[in-house]
Each structure stands twice: as C-alpha cells, then as structure tokens.
Amino acid sequence: MPATSIIGIGSHHGADQLGWLLCERLKHLDWPDTIDIQLCRTPAQLPELLNHCENAILLDAIKTDTDSGKILQLQLKDLADNPNASHSCHGFGVTEALELATALGQLPASIIILAISIDDKTAYDGVISPDLLSELHEVIEDHLNKL
Amino acid sequence: MNDSRSISIHVPVLARVEGEGALDLIIENDLIKELKLRIFEPPRLFEKFLEEREPDQVIDMVARICGICPVAYQMTAVHAIESLFKVEVTPWIRNMRRVFYCGEWLQSHALHIHLLAAPDFLGFNSVTEMAADYASEVRRGLRLQTLGNDLIALFGARSVHPVGACTGGFYHAPSNEQVKAIVTRLQQARSDANDLLHWTAAMPLPDDSQDFVSVALQHDIEYPMNEGRIISSNGLNIGADEFNAHFREMQIPHSTALYSLLHDQPYLVGPLARINLNTDRLPEDLHKLLDQYDIHFPSQNMFHSMIARAIEIRLVIDEAIRLLSDYQYTEQTAVNWTPTAGTAYAATEAPRGLLWHRYEMNASGLVEQAQIVPPTSQNQARIEEDIKLSLQNLGLNQSEDAIRLRAETVIRNYDPCISCATHFLKLSVTRN
Numbered sequence: 001m002p003a004t005s006i007i008g009i010g011s012h013h014g015a016d017q018l019g020w021l022l023c024e025r026l027k028h029l030d031w032p033d034t035i036d037i038q039l040c041r042t043p044a045q046l047p048e049l050l051n052h053c054e055n056a057i058l059l060d061a062i063k064t065d066t067d068s069g070k071i072l073q074l075q076l077k078d079l080a081d082n083p084n085a086s087h088s089c090h091g092f093g094v095t096e097a098l099e100l101a102t103a104l105g106q107l108p109a110s111i112i113i114l115a116i117s118i119d120d121k122t123a124y125d126g127v128i129s130p131d132l133l134s135e136l137h138e139v140i141e142d143h144l145n146k147l
Numbered sequence: 148m149n150d151s152r153s154i155s156i157h158v159p160v161l162a163r164v165e166g167e168g169a170l171d172l173i174i175e176n177d178l179i180k181e182l183k184l185r186i187f188e189p190p191r192l193f194e195k196f197l198e199e200r201e202p203d204q205v206i207d208m209v210a211r212i213c214g215i216c217p218v219a220y221q222m223t224a225v226h227a228i229e230s231l232f233k234v235e236v237t238p239w240i241r242n243m244r245r246v247f248y249c250g251e252w253l254q255s256h257a258l259h260i261h262l263l264a265a266p267d268f269l270g271f272n273s274v275t276e277m278a279a280d281y282a283s284e285v286r287r288g289l290r291l292q293t294l295g296n297d298l299i300a301l302f303g304a305r306s307v308h309p310v311g312a313c314t315g316g317f318y319h320a321p322s323n324e325q326v327k328a329i330v331t332r333l334q335q336a337r338s339d340a341n342d343l344l345h346w347t348a349a350m351p352l353p354d355d356s357q358d359f360v361s362v363a364l365q366h367d368i369e370y371p372m373n374e375g376r377i378i379s380s381n382g383l384n385i386g387a388d389e390f391n392a393h394f395r396e397m398q399i400p401h402s403t404a405l406y407s408l409l410h411d412q413p414y415l416v417g418p419l420a421r422i423n424l425n426t427d428r429l430p431e432d433l434h435k436l437l438d439q440y441d442i443h444f445p446s447q448n449m450f451h452s453m454i455a456r457a458i459e460i461r462l463v464i465d466e467a468i469r470l471l472s473d474y475q476y477t478e479q480t481a482v483n484w485t486p487t488a489g490t491a492y493a494a495t496e497a498p499r500g501l502l503w504h505r506y507e508m509n510a511s512g513l514v515e516q517a518q519i520v521p522p523t524s525q526n527q528a529r530i531e532e533d534i535k536l537s538l539q540n541l542g543l544n545q546s547e548d549a550i551r552l553r554a555e556t557v558i559r560n561y562d563p564c565i566s567c568a569t570h571f572l573k574l575s576v577t578r579n
Contacts, residue, residue, distance in 0.1 A: 012211070041305065096275060
C-alpha cells in the first residue's frame, strides 16, 4: 500500500475536534507500516505537513444543514468552488492552506478530504459512533486500494 | 474641481487578523470625522471562569485564551502564582521556560511576517498570491513556524494549547536525543533567520514616523521575556504589582475589548516597543548584523515592527540554541509549592506585547478574582491613533481603495489578536 498520511484537522473546541478524535480512534485500528496518522493543529501547519507526504487523506468536520455523521468525499476543487466552506483562524483556513500548498508545489501525489458533517444546530457531544468509525475505516481502505 | 468630498469606508470583517473585528471610517472634507476599530467578537468571560480554580487548572485554562500565544498566558499565570507562593525554581526550569517562550515568539512572528503582513507591503492580496513570486520566502516562513511549534511541543506536548507547564515547573522533560535533534534544526534555521532579517530590512515599508510611547518589560541583563520591570519610553519604571496604579482599562461602546491607557494616553506594546526599550539587551552579533542596514532603533516608524519581529526571530533561535546546548535530561522538572493567600501579579512579553495578570487567591490556592490585560486591548487605542496619523500622512485625498488598504495595513501591522482581547470589565444589568 503506498505511503499515505491521514491528517486530522481541528482544535480542542466543540465540533472542530472531530477530525482529531477520529484520528485518535483510527490509530487503534490495524494499518500497514506505510500509513501514518497525525494531527494538524492550525491550517497554517498544513502546507508543511503536506510537503512531507506522498499521499494525503485529510479529515475535518464540516458544518452542514444535513444530519451529523455523514462522510463527504471532497476534492480540492470542491473547496475552491465554495469559498466560505472553511472556517479559519487569521483568515487562513483549510481552503487557503491547500491553495498555498498548491501555489508552492507542495501537494502530494494524491489528496482527498473526508469531511464529516456536523449538524449546525446541535452542540457536539464528543462521541464517535462505532458505525461512523467503521464506515470511515472502510472509506479510507477503499481509497488506499485505489492508489 | 470640487475639492471637498465625503468618504465612508466600512471594512465589515478584517482579513488576516485573529478574531472578529471591523473598521468604520468617515472622512469629510479631507478630515477624519469618525474612526472606530470595532471589535465585535463576543466576550469570552475567561476571568470569571478562572474563579475557584486551582493553580494548575488556571495554567491549563488560560492557555485556551489563544491558539497562537498560549505559552504567554501560561507563563504569565505561572509567574504570578509562583511570585505569591514564593516559589524558587531551579535554573533548569527557568531556562527551559525561556526556551518554551522562544518557540512561541518564533512561530507567531514567522506566521505574522510571512502569511499575514508581508502581502500588504509587497502588493498582494494574500500569501497564496504572494507565493507565486516569493515561493522560497513563504517556504522559509512555514519552516520557521513549524520549528517554533515543535519547540513549544517539546515542553508542552503540543503546540496549540500546550499542557506541559505546571506550577513549579514542567510535568516532564524532553529526552537528550529530542533536544539534540531540535538544536540541530535550530542551528540550520540561523541562515533562514538571517535571510529573513535581510528581506524585511529591504522591504518597501512606508516611512511613517509617529510620536508614540513604547511600553515593555526590561530585565537587568536579558532581552525581556518572562521577567522584568514594566518601563516606558516616557519614564515609567514599575513592578507588575503597580500596573493598575498607572494603566486604566475602560469600556467603549464599539468594542468588546477593553481599552487600556497609560496615564490616560494610548501607548504601544509589542516587538517594536520591546526593541525600542531594550536595544542594548540585543546580543552583539545582532547589533553587527543590524549595522548593515540603515535602520536604527529606537524607531518611531510603526512599520519597523516587521523588522523588529525578524530581529526577534533571530534572537530567539540563538537564545534557544544557547540554552539547550548543554541540556541534560532531569527528573526534577518541578519544585514543590504551598499555597498562600494574597494577590498574585506578573507581566511577561507575549509575541504581541506586554501581557499582565492579577489573581486574588485564598489560602487554599483557589482564585477568587482574576484580571487579565492582553496586548491587543492595550494596543487598541494606539491602533486607532495610528490609523488616523498614518492616513493623514498618506493623504486623505487618496482614493478610497488606497485609504482602505493603508488602514488595513496599519491594523495588521500590529498582529492584533482580537480573540485574546475580547472581554468585559463589568456587566451591569438593570431590571425594572
């Protein structure tokens, strides 16, 4: 399986911690040695993290009008087409970080964003359901097998 | 030609600053009629949350005030509490706290210079645009920022909201191998820091000298970070416990951040103020480097803050190398302490400037009342004053776009952290 970094994006706050929590849970599953799992603490760190990986899978929470816990597979252009898609610190969010990595030629050979939907109206309780984790594992393995 | 005109400039959301703020500016007949830096981010009430908390809870909680400068909040809290409890830390703890702080200055300044401020001075709307022409410089900024983050994580376990600091010291010490690896990276980063200093010194910064008062810490021999007296360019020289006798916080209608005034006047905190007041604390080799450029400190050009940050990046890299070069792992990472009732005070130098804390604590070591004065609220009145002066120097007959850009450039030049600054002094509710 090709070397791939699974990068959880987020913070300690509310639903924004979802990317981190999922990565922490994924670490307890069986992965080949070529897979590494890490956390990204601010979007400004993302270009440097991407600079050092061959393939990347980004995990992040996404606010939607739909139910929580849906896994959306996004490509870079999906973020570019939705300039308000990412929230940010210093006006520098995931979208801007990926644009910067692109401008610097620091994107890995392949990159997908797995966005986990969060219901905008309900406070996130920090619980990861076994079904969500299982589905995420499956989606990641499918993606890795296609690389 | 009619030379009278009215301009109303409204920047609804300030870009490339931390937090939520806006700028309202009305110019009538080439005079500024109204200027408001509106900070509308909701108050965060941290001071109230800290009440009835134990010292180590305080240190963890204040880190959450800011994702960019958590070390500053932790170090200010820990110094205040230890000052009251009369805790004497070991030289190892003192030195490693300084290294911890070096990491924060490094990552914060590298982020500000490369990603937030430089596009303004080089004519770009964003760092992404700038990367097309300045790719190697942007990569350098990201490398330096990553190194700063890793230095914080070395002692804090993570770079955002670190958890390694405690009353009396640290919870753990990094291994000799970890320190050796980061010292190698720090040594390699010296050339990046030199290049950065050269780059900022050559940058087309506006020549905009103004009359302002600088306020910063001053230590007997060191460039100030964790310790020192609060001094100003107009003669102030006080201990942290005297802050409230000279500085006044006040609320204004258009901001959820408090204004802070020194003897009822605006003042500057931050890298330029620090260098202005501590030029003689810079190491000799940095003076020699600076001699190459026609830039002299103290400086009254606010835009020299960019160069001041670059100088401080070089300074903290060397300082971290010096403090870590003879590093030895130890199990004695913290000293014991006993709570004492009383008032705890401390001031340290956050990347953005002076950060002051005061805690009323009871005999059990619980906080009864807290007061936190962050750098951005101290700079708020100065920012408004600076925008007025800078726009007058630019010429109020300039185009709206030029005026808007200069105003935003002035604000970003301070690297304001609005999220840190938003809190209420007092909430008064009247019910009939």
